[in-house]
Amino acid sequence: MRPRFFCPQALSHPARFYAPTPSHETYTEYTQAMPYFDILGIVGNFQLLTVYFAFGSFVVLYGLHRWLLPKPLPDIPYNEDSAKSIFGDWLNLRNDPGGLAKWSSKQLEKHGSPICQALMGPLSKPVVLVGDLREVREVMTRSDYDRSAYIIDRFPLLGEFHLNMMTDNDWRTSRNWLKDLLDKPHMHNVVGPSVHTSMVRIIDLWEHKARLGNGRCFSMVDDLKYLALDTIMIFHFGDDFADSALARQVEFIKGLKKTEVKFGAHGEAIFPQAKLHSFQEALTYLGDRVTAIYATKWPVALVSWWLRWGTSHCRKLFSYKDSFIRRHIDIGVKRSIHDEEAKTGIDSMVFREQKAAMKAGRPTVLGKSIFVDEAWGNLVAGQHTTSAALVWILKLLADYPGVQETLLSELQSALTEAVQENRLPTCAEIINTKIPYLDAVLEEMLRLRAGMIVPRDTVRDTELLGHHIPKGTVVLMILQGPDFSKAPSTKYWRELKTDATRVKQYPGNGNEDLEVFDPERWLVRGEKGEIIEFDGSTNAQLAFGLGIRACWGRRLAMLETRIMTAMMVWKFNFGQVPEALASHAATYDISYRAKQGFVNIESR
Numbered sequence: 001m002r003p004r005f006f007c008p009q010a011l012s013h014p015a016r017f018y019a020p021t022p023s024h025e026t027y028t029e030y031t032q033a034m035p036y037f038d039i040l041g042i043v044g045n046f047q048l049l050t051v052y053f054a055f056g057s058f059v060v061l062y063g064l065h066r067w068l069l070p071k072p073l074p075d076i077p078y079n080e081d082s083a084k085s086i087f088g089d090w091l092n093l094r095n096d097p098g099g100l101a102k103w104s105s106k107q108l109e110k111h112g113s114p115i116c117q118a119l120m121g122p123l124s125k126p127v128v129l130v131g132d133l134r135e136v137r138e139v140m141t142r143s144d145y146d147r148s149a150y151i152i153d154r155f156p157l158l159g160e161f162h163l164n165m166m167t168d169n170d171w172r173t174s175r176n177w178l179k180d181l182l183d184k185p186h187m188h189n190v191v192g193p194s195v196h197t198s199m200v201r202i203i204d205l206w207e208h209k210a211r212l213g214n215g216r217c218f219s220m221v222d223d224l225k226y227l228a229l230d231t232i233m234i235f236h237f238g239d240d241f242a243d244s245a246l247a248r249q250v251e252f253i254k255g256l257k258k259t260e261v262k263f264g265a266h267g268e269a270i271f272p273q274a275k276l277h278s279f280q281e282a283l284t285y286l287g288d289r290v291t292a293i294y295a296t297k298w299p300v301a302l303v304s305w306w307l308r309w310g311t312s313h314c315r316k317l318f319s320y321k322d323s324f325i326r327r328h329i330d331i332g333v334k335r336s337i338h339d340e341e342a343k344t345g346i347d348s349m350v351f352r353e354q355k356a357a358m359k360a361g362r363p364t365v366l367g368k369s370i371f372v373d374e375a376w377g378n379l380v381a382g383q384h385t386t387s388a389a390l391v392w393i394l395k396l397l398a399d400y401p402g403v404q405e406t407l408l409s410e411l412q413s414a415l416t417e418a419v420q421e422n423r424l425p426t427c428a429e430i431i432n433t434k435i436p437y438l439d440a441v442l443e444e445m446l447r448l449r450a451g452m453i454v455p456r457d458t459v460r461d462t463e464l465l466g467h468h469i470p471k472g473t474v475v476l477m478i479l480q481g482p483d484f485s486k487a488p489s490t491k492y493w494r495e496l497k498t499d500a501t502r503v504k505q506y507p508g509n510g511n512e513d514l515e516v517f518d519p520e521r522w523l524v525r526g527e528k529g530e531i532i533e534f535d536g537s538t539n540a541q542l543a544f545g546l547g548i549r550a551c552w553g554r555r556l557a558m559l560e561t562r563i564m565t566a567m568m569v570w571k572f573n574f575g576q577v578p579e580a581l582a583s584h585a586a587t588y589d590i591s592y593r594a595k596q597g598f599v600n601i602e603s604r
Contacts, residue, residue: 065086068086068122068123069083069084069085069086069122070082070083070086070088070119070120070121070122070124070126071125071126072117072119072126073117073126073128073467073468073469073470073473074468075467076115076116076117076126076128076467077111077113077115077116077117078111078116078117078118078119078126079092079107079119082119083119086121086122087121087122088118088119088120088121088122088124089118089119089120089121090119090120090121093118093120094297099295099587099588100453100476100588101452101453101478101480101588101592102452102481104118104129104453104476104478104481105131105452105478105480105481105482105486106481107129108129108131108478108481108482109481109482109486114130114131114132114135114465114482114483115128115129115130115131115132115135115464115465115467116128116129117129118476125472125473125474126473127473127474127475127476128464128469128473128474128475128476129476129478130464130465130475130476130477130478131477131478131481131482131483131484132465132483133483133484133540135464135465136454136477136478136479136542137542137546139456139464139475139477140454140456140477140542140545140546140547140549140550141546141547142462142547143459144458144459144460144462145456145457145458145459145462145475146166146167146456146457146459146549147165147166147167147171147456147457147549148455148456148457148474148475149457149474150455150457150474150476151163151164151455152164152165152166153300154293154294154300155290155291155293155294155590156293156300156301156304157286157290157293157304157307157308158290158373158376158377158380159369159370159372159373159376159377160174160369160370160373160374161174161373161374161376161377161378161381162174162175162374162377163377163381164377167548167549170370173353173356173365173370174370174374175552176352176356177348177349177352177353177371177374178349178374178378178552179352180342180348180351180352181235181345181348181349181556182552182553182555182556186345186348187555187556187559188428188431190234190235190238191231191234191235191556191559192427192428192431192559192563193427194230194231194234194235195227195231195427195559195560195563195564196426196427196430196563196567198227198230198231198244198246199227199563199564199567199568200424200567201244201246201247201249201250202223202224202226202227202246203424203567203568203571203572204250205223205246205249205250205253206223206572206599206601207603208250208253208254208256209253209269209271210601210602210603212253212256212258212261212269212271213261213269213271214258214269215600215602216263216267216268216269216600217267217268217269217577217578217581217598217599217600218268218269218270218271218598218599219268219270219597219598219599220391220394220597220598220599221387221391221594221597222273223246223249224387224390224391224597225284225383225384225387226245226246226249227246227387227390227560227564228382228383228384228386228387228390228560229245229280229283229284229383229387230244230245230246231382231386231556231560232378232379232382232383232386233280233379235345235382235556236328236344236345236346236375236378236379237328237344237345237346238343238344238345238347239343239344240328240331240343240344240346241279241328243277243280245276245277245280248274248275248276248277249273249274251274252272252273252274253271253274256271256272260272266578266580266581267578268577268578268581268598278320279320279321279324282317282320282321282324283321283379283380283383284383285317286314286317286318286321286380287379287380287383287384289307290307290380291380291384291589291590291591292589293307293589294588294589294590295587295588295589321376322372322376325346325372325375325376326367326372328344328346328375329346329350329366329367329371329372329375331344331346331347332344332346332347332349332350332351333350333366335347335350336350336351336354346375349371349374349375350366353365353366353371354366378553380590381553381590382553382556382557384589384590384591384593385553385557385590385591386556386557386560386561388591388592388593388594389445389446389449389450389557389561389591390560390561390564391593391594391597392445392448392449392450392592392594393441393442393445393561393564393565394568394574394597394599395582395584395594395597396444396445396448396449396517397441397569397574398574398575398576398577398582398599398600399517399576399582400517401575403441403517403518403519404569404573404574406437406519407437407438407441407519407565407569408569408570408604410435410436410437410438410531411425411435411438411566411569411570414433414434414435415429415430415433415435417429418570424567424570424571425566425567425570427563430562430563430566430567431559431562431563435566436523436531436532436533436534437519437523437531437534438562438565438566439522439534439536439562440519440520440521440522440523440534441519441565442558442561442562442565443519443522443534443536443539443541444517444518444519444521444522445517445561446541446543446544447484447521447539447540447541447543448480448515448517449586449592449594450479450541450543450544450591450592451479451542451543451544451545451591451592452478452479452480452588452592453476453477453478453479453588454476454477454479454542454545455474455475455476455477456474456475456477457472457473457474457475458470458471458472458473458475459471479542479543480592483540484514484540484541484542486514486515510523521538521539522534522535522536522538522539523535524538544557570604571603571604572601572602572603572604573601573602573603573604574599574600574601575600575601575602576600577598577599577600581596581598582596582598583595583596
């Protein structure tokens with residue numbers, strides 16, 4: 001006898017491990033049955049492993065899902081359904097035709113609260129939305145908040161422009177270069193007259209367009225962009241740049257025949273455009289695309305890279321605009337060497353940098369990108385923001401003919417010499433004459449149609465409307481909608497507003513419906529109904545911001561809009577355009593821009 005299977009224990013316990021050799025029949029049955037039992041064992045183990053794997057996968061995926069879910073800040077209203085999705089509010093926002101600003105305003109109304117939060121998707125911190133006027137003013141002026149990375153990330157192609165900086169030493173240096181540009185002598189003696197000259201040109205241009213188009217409406221968008229472009233070019237380059245976009249358009253339109261004018265589907269006249277100076281062409285082409293990146297639904301970094309490096313055309317334009325600005329910087333340096341006075345805005349920037357460098361005992365940065373980018377950024381921002389505001393003014397005046405007629409009457413009452421001499425008012429007359437109703441028209445436009453959102457980042461833990469806001473949170477201040485251009489309708493908000501110790505009341509006049517364009521809100525009238533003065537503190541309007549990060553170009557923008565509005569209303573009556581062309585739908589980039597801008601004019 002021998003063991004069937006050998007093991008060491010068999011030597012000490014033979015009775016347990018030795019058995020007689022099975023018969024042929026028994027052996028055959030055993031060997032035939034053995035594969036069946038082995039398969040059952042394998043299958044059973046596989047099924048068990050599958051169960052373990054499925055359970056483990058479920059636990060991992062569930063944990064991953066929980067980890068990716070948005071983490072709302074405590075006690076601040078939010079959309080509960082969005083908190084159950086890893087995408088949060090992102091899909092809802094993406095599908096809203098009004099974009100971020102309009103969507104944010106809707107959220108405040110939906111929650112019936114002056115503060116709520118948006119859950120922006122996996123691994124993203126909540127964004128706090130604030131619409132309460134008092135709190136917005138405080139956020140803009142408190143050191144707990146700084147420039148938001150939300151903005152900086154969306155304008156990478158503006159480079160080291162001060163708009164793209166946190167409030168640090170580089171930002172202070174950049175802003176210091178601009179101080180002399182807004183001095184009263186420069187504004188009234190250089191910028192103002194150049195705006196007036198441009199207005200004379202655009203009036204001439206529009207009279208020719210009205211004649212060629214047989215009185216039909218036409219787009220004003222490009223023409224007002226050229227107006228702002230000419231102004232910002234004079235502002236920076238003065239007489240060193242003698243070309244004019246509007247002068248080119250006037251000369252071109254004067255040589256146009258009626259047969260060369262096309263007409264759109266709604267009867268609007270469509271005019272060809274004259275070719276611009278190469279730098280102005282580069283500025284408008286790149287500026288339009290750089291600012292449009294703000295609203296892109298594609299990854300900003302990818303779009304920016306493609307615009308900067310993706311095509312040879314854009315690469316050449318970026319290189320050209322840098323070399324053009326550097327040439328004018330060199331001109332300013334030469335003037336400083338010869339002790340000449342500053343003749344242009346670039347000269348003033350150069351002189352200020354040289355003084356600052358000498359005082360600090362450091363080399364100048366005149367040859368570095370930060371100086372070039374400051375000029376570049378101001379050229380882009382100055383052109384886009386002002387032209388957008390000019391379009392809104394004329395659209396609103398056309399929609400409210402009563403306001404238009406009142407404005408004309410007030411202008412004629414204030415500028416009597418121009419009326420008597422049957423001429424356009426001069427730049428000095430418009431700037432130096434007190435015209436409260438004109439100021440009210442401009443302020444009302446800014447309330448309704450200027451900036452919509454202002455982002456800030458918290459630089460430390462802080463408190464907002466009684467809620468804890470952690471460091472690094474993006475706070476979006478909503479400047480259109482509840483409390484600004486729309487009366488809050490919810491009980492929660494109304495109760496908050498009754499607490500006079502918390503919220504400054506803005507008395508206001510005029511129509512109680514905040515969505516109506518009514519300049520009377522800003523006027524103080526006497527017992528007999530006469531206008532006594534314009535009062536900019538009677539309503540909420542923060543189009544230019546507040547505090548240290550307020551828009552530095554406010555004085556320039558208001559000068560342009562004041563001269564343009566006065567001269568346009570003096571010369572033209574603005575009638576209604578076809579309904580299909582009169583929409584107030586808008587896009588938001590570096591400014592709040594109307595998608596349609598058509599005028600129907602009749603000379604007075």
